[in-house]
Amino acid sequence: MxxxxxxxxxxxxxxxxxxxxxxxxxxxxxxxxxxxxxxxxxxxxxxxxxxxxxxxxxxxxxxxxxxxxxxxxxxxxxxxxxxxxxxxxxxxxxxxRDDRVPRARAMVGKLQALGVPITWEQVTRIAGDASLGRPHIATALVELGVVETVSDAFVPEWLATGGRAYAEKHELDxxxxxxxxxxxxxxxxxxxxxxxxxxxxxxxxxxxxxxxxxxxxxxxxxxxxxxxxxxxxxxxxxxxxxxxxxxxxxxxxxxxxxxxxxxxxxxxxxxxxxxxxxxxxxxxxxxxx
Missing domain, CATH: 3.20.20.140 (Metal-dependent hydrolases)
Structure with missing residues (x-):
């Protein structure tokens, strides 16, 4: 099996x-x-x-x-x-789940402050009906040519935990x-x-x-x-x-x-x-x- x-x-x-x-x-x-x-x-x-x-x-x-x-x-x-x-x-x-949208908005705002031309409309288009998450923002960074792959976005420079564009969310103990x-x-x-x-x-x-x-x-x-x-x-x-x-x-x-x-x-x-x-x-x- x-x-x-x-x-x-x-x-x-x-x-x-x-x-x-x-x-x-x-x-x-x-x-x-x-x-x-x-x-x-x-x-x-x-x-x-x-x-x-x-x-x-x-x-x-x-x-x-x-x-x-x-x-x-x-x-x-x-x-x-x-x-x-x-x-x-x-x-x-x-x-x-409900905390995902404000968290994603915060990360988009941080990226914009870093000079990345990402938009909220771009991220929501990528996510569609799915629950918003970092991979959707990472995909936007790939589209913009900021990183080569989604995995490349999960580094301290960008979206890794504690990274420059990271934002906290509600999480369970x-x-x-x-x-x-x-x-x-x-x-x-x-x-x-x-x-x-x-x-x-x-x-x-x-x-x-x-x-x-x-x-x-x-x-x-x-x-x-x-x-x-x-x-x-x-x-x-x-x-x-x-x-x-x-x-x-x-x-x-x-x-x-x-x-x-x-x-x-x-x-x-x-x-x-x-x-x-x-x-x-x-x-x-x-x-x-």
């Missing part, structure tokens, strides 16, 4: 619609794909409906990638198979995020915990604190982790009794990574599904050829 547990669609900052993501996952030979848009479940219904049109089996894991902050450092928490209508968790996700996801029947995995190219990361000692609070796993096999980092994180997960996942963190054409670039062991996936009580993986009706 090929299992990719971290992808994004146009419901946040990916370039594939949820339906396109499902079709592309099937075409890439995946057996299981998780849709984990930033702080949003808006793409779940469309992705689920698209399963019926496939000509091969594909299982969809519903989820989200939550924006969190610990001791002043941003981090992302993957949440899987939770009840999206659980009131307290829904209210917190809406707070994070990760311990509270774990509590909320658990209360909604979901499973939590710390996303790309040592992605140092993106900016400051929390110390590895924090993983132990999160594990004690109920964290289920850490995303080890990820494009932003080199081989020594993966080995170190795998040992840490083993020491703390955490699940180890791998995924592409696919964003469509916005990033140079393919679906299934990194994958999760089937036994780990089965354990995630076993622990979840808020929702179940959705298996498509396609017939494998």
């Amino acid at each position: 090929r299992i990719d547990l971290h992808t994004h669609s146009t419901a946040s900052d990916g370039t594939d619609t949820p339906a396109e993501l499902v079709r592309n996952a099937a075409a890439a030979g995946l057996d299981v794909v998780a849709l984990t848009d930033h702080d949003s479940t808006r793409g779940h219904a469309e992705a689920t409906a698209a399963l019926a049109d496939l000509d091969r089996d594909l299982t969809l894991v519903t989820g989200a990638e939550l924006s969190c902050r610990l001791d002043g450092v941003g981090l992302h928490m993957l949440a899987y198979l939770f009840d999206p209508l659980e009131p307290e968790f829904l209210r917190e996700r809406e707070l994070v 990760p311990f509270e995020a774990i509590r909320l996801v658990k209360a909604a029947g979901g499973v939590t995995v710390f996303a790309h915990p040592q992605a140092v190219t993106r900016g400051e990361v929390v110390p590895e000692s924090a993983v132990g604190r999160l594990a004690a609070a109920g964290l289920d796993g850490i995303e080890v096999d990820h494009m932003d982790h080199d081989a020594p980092t993966r080995a170190r994180l795998r040992a840490l997960a083993d020491e703390l009794g955490l699940l180890v996942t791998g995924s592409s963190d696919y964003h469509g054409s916005r990033k140079f990574v393919e679906l299934g670039a990194c994958t999760t062991d089937p036994e780990v996936y089965e354990e995630i599904a076993r622990r979840a009580t808020g929702a179940r993986p959705v298996r498509g009706a396609g017939v494998r050829r």
Whole structure:
């Protein structure tokens, strides 16, 4: 089985619609794909409906990638198979989502003050109906020729955490995020915990604190982790009794990574599904050829 547990669609900052993501996952030979848009479940219904049109089996894991902050450092928490209508968790996700527009406006203003000819109209055109995020602003910088790729915008000179054009946003305390996801029947995995190219990361000692609070796993096999980092994180997960996942963190054409670039062991996936009580993986009706 090929299992990719971290992808994004146009419901946040990916370039594939949820339906396109499902079709592309099937075409890439995946057996299981998780849709984990930033702080949003808006793409779940469309992705689920698209399963019926496939000509091969594909299982969809519903989820989200939550924006969190610990001791002043941003981090992302993957949440899987939770009840999206659980009131307290829904209210917190809406707070994070609603803060995206004023935050994006602040970053556009900072870029303009730095002499970049970016406009709010340009950024909203790029975002369309998606929840506004830094990747949409980064795409505008690519269009303007300020940087060559979206990844090149996530540096201290521009949009990296603490960078010249960075702006804070409402983010969850990760311990509270774990509590909320658990209360909604979901499973939590710390996303790309040592992605140092993106900016400051929390110390590895924090993983132990999160594990004690109920964290289920850490995303080890990820494009932003080199081989020594993966080995170190795998040992840490083993020491703390955490699940180890791998995924592409696919964003469509916005990033140079393919679906299934990194994958999760089937036994780990089965354990995630076993622990979840808020929702179940959705298996498509396609017939494998």
